[in-house]
Amino acid sequence: MQMADSTLSLSSNLSDDLSLLSPTSSQFSSSSEFNLDRDLLPEELPVVKCVARARIPTTNNTEIFLHLYSNNIDKKEHLAIVFGENIRSKSLYLRQKNETQSDRMIRGAYIGKLQPNRKIADFDELKKIGLKFNEKDELIYDNRTSYNPENPILVRIHSECYTGETTWSARCDCGEQFDEAGRLMGEYGRGVIIYLRQEGRGIGLGEKLKAYNLQDLGADTVQANLMLRHPADARSFSLATSILLDLNLPNIKLLTNNPDKILAVEGKNRLIRVVERIPMIPIAWRENLKEGIQSKEINGYLRTKIERMGHLLQEPIRI
Numbered sequence: 001m002q003m004a005d006s007t008l009s010l011s012s013n014l015s016d017d018l019s020l021l022s023p024t025s026s027q028f029s030s031s032s033e034f035n036l037d038r039d040l041l042p043e044e045l046p047v048v049k050c051v052a053r054a055r056i057p058t059t060n061n062t063e064i065f066l067h068l069y070s071n072n073i074d075k076k077e078h079l080a081i082v083f084g085e086n087i088r089s090k091s092l093y094l095r096q097k098n099e100t101q102s103d104r105m106i107r108g109a110y111i112g113k114l115q116p117n118r119k120i121a122d123f124d125e126l127k128k129i130g131l132k133f134n135e136k137d138e139l140i141y142d143n144r145t146s147y148n149p150e151n152p153i154l155v156r157i158h159s160e161c162y163t164g165e166t167t168w169s170a171r172c173d174c175g176e177q178f179d180e181a182g183r184l185m186g187e188y189g190r191g192v193i194i195y196l197r198q199e200g201r202g203i204g205l206g207e208k209l210k211a212y213n214l215q216d217l218g219a220d221t222v223q224a225n226l227m228l229r230h231p232a233d234a235r236s237f238s239l240a241t242s243i244l245l246d247l248n249l250p251n252i253k254l255l256t257n258n259p260d261k262i263l264a265v266e267g268k269n270r271l272i273r274v275v276e277r278i279p280m281i282p283i284a285w286r287e288n289l290k291e292g293i294q295s296k297e298i299n300g301y302l303r304t305k306i307e308r309m310g311h312l313l314q315e316p317i318r319i
């Protein structure tokens with residue numbers, strides 16, 4: 001089965017980021033369990049650029065650093081939600097011609113914390129450590145000032161889901177998954193959620209709402225996609241690959257139940273290495289239906305993903 005088959009598209013908005021169950025982490029050494037063929041992945045990765053980074057204190061008492069990216073394949077503002085001050089984007093920290101230290105602080109290309117009257121972006125007065133740059137004005141990564149890329153970091157790749165994240169939808173579990181990934185990374189103190197703005201695989205929310213109506217008329221999520229002639233689209237994962245490379249995070253532990261996602265984010269040339277898969281177990285299953293999303297829609301949705309999309313599952317869904 002290949003990417004071109006839209007029934008198996010990785011980035012379907014109706015079918016992305018499902019929480020299917022697999023109780024243990026797995027090591028990956030072969031591609032035999034994947035639907036996707038690595039050779040069919042694009043050779044060239046998108047060019048991404050981090051245009052701004054800002055600290056966001058959160059209601060979970062965790063600080064995150066939101067990174068906003070532009071790219072050369074669409075006009076969307078994709079994001080990296082970064083847990084960890086020392087995870088540094090290559091493109092953000094690159095010194096630009098004629099920019100001042102103040103410009104750099106405003107873009108978010110600083111070390112340590114901002115405070116009133118701070119003047120220098122590249123030096124942390126509190127810790128007495130500074131960033132260093134090469135003759136091309138690129139950041140030189142060193143373990144005192146930046147995250148050690150040899151250490152695999154927890155990563156979640158999340159596709160935008162307006163209904164799941166904003167309108168409390170129980171048709172899918174995107175909102176729950178997003179919250180859970182953030183909770184785990186807050187606990188670990190390190191991690192990155194790549195947030196891809198691909199509602200409806202770029203087709204948009206309108207198409208997704210039509211698919212929901214088709215589902216209410218009896219179609220499952222895969223059938224609804226087909227009826228709407230959704231094209232396959234693997235670019236979302238290329239963007240995630242590029243963003244992880246830009247953050248200098250080549251070794252990752254991927255939070256997912258979707259084996260194809262592992263191959264897709266690694267890319268054709270495996271510039272990213274998924275050293276471990278960490279399963280996402282629906283809260284309702286873990287908590288014996290006392291918490292988490294409960295609706296007849298979510299059960300059908302999860303079952304379709306397991307039976308038709310090859311997600312990893314080791315426990316029956318209660319219908």
Ligand SMILES: [Zn+2]
Nearest residue numbers: 161164172174
């Ligand atoms: Zn969703």
